Amino acid sequence: MPTPEFISAAECGRWDIYGPIHKGLRLAHGELLRRLGRADFDAAIPHELLGDLRTHLVLAAHHLAHEEAVIHPALDSRAPGAAAGLDTDHAHHQARLALLDSAIGAIEYAAPADRRALGRGLYLAFSTFVAEDLAHMCREEAEVWPRLCALFSDEELAALEMTIVASLSPADNIAFMRMMLPAMNRAERAALLTAMKTGAPAEAYAEVIELAARPTLAPEDLTHLSELGLAA
Ligand SMILES: [Fe+2]
Structure with a gap:
């Protein structure tokens, strides 16, 4: 488990390419987990919640794609092979996202008697994804970011981020x-x-x-x- 010492004084004040979006993802993950835990799947299909979750999963997939398209190739260009572990994590996440999308669809078309079990399954599956993504994002900020700071200037890191922003x-x-x-x-x-x-x-x-x-x-x-x- 990374400790605060993983981020040294050398990175403080550097261009924080992961921090803001990761804070946003953590908050949104937690909010949706809270809503899923409170949903009564017996009473009705929570269409608004399921729609919001589906939108969130699409955004999470887009976030992964942005890192894969811009940050990972840049990292590999100055430290060949350094992005391999990140790509493996991302492939695992993408598979999880596809499973979660299927789980949402299953609830939308389920018989009322099956909805409680399917809702609990979705809650547990999403909580597992959140746990994995929290660990992944921590690894990026505590291990990959210092490496990026050593390999790139702040101007270069900002340019990488602007490449992502311009593609949105x-x-x-x-x-x-x-x-x-x-x-x-x-x-x-x-x-x-x-x-x-x-x-x-x-x-x-x-x-x-x-x-x-x-x-x-x-x-x-x-x-x-x-x-x-x-x-x-
Ligand atoms: Fe990532």
């Missing part, structure tokens, strides 16, 4: 921002939004505030953004 559809961009903004602390949120406000078209920035920040943040956090001139 507008819908995915909003969806990932909805995940990330409520998961980070105020300083991190202000830094991210300041960079976005500087670099993105005004309409795109306004959409992030209206569609991602306003629906997900507590009133006091929105006030904090307003005080900084980051939200109207």
